[in-house]
Amino acid sequence: MNNEFRMLANPYRLSKDYQDSDAPKSSFSEGLRKVIEDEYQGLYISPQVHKEIRTSIDDHIQEYIRSQVVNEVVDGALEKAIKDMLSQEEAIFEI
DSSP states (O other): OOGGGOOOSOGGGGSTTOOOTTSOOOOHHHHHHHHHHHHTTTOOOOHHHHHHHHHHHHHHHHHHHHHHHHHHHHHHHHHHHHHHHHHHHHHHHHO
């Protein structure tokens, strides 16, 4: 096989602006650890405490999501009930 005419599997990798998406990315936990270390310099915070902080944040976010879903369902039900009530009143007054 002639290598001069071989097609590259992914020519975009030749671009100077190419960023490898497979490169390791810092995780939320790692970023959180860095923020905590910067904020509380000189204080040793064990990996267990970091894990508890992360769990607490996850719990708060999940509670917020649940709250938003409940609010949307309640708001939707109220809007529908009001529209239904108004349409029934209009029907009564048309008679």
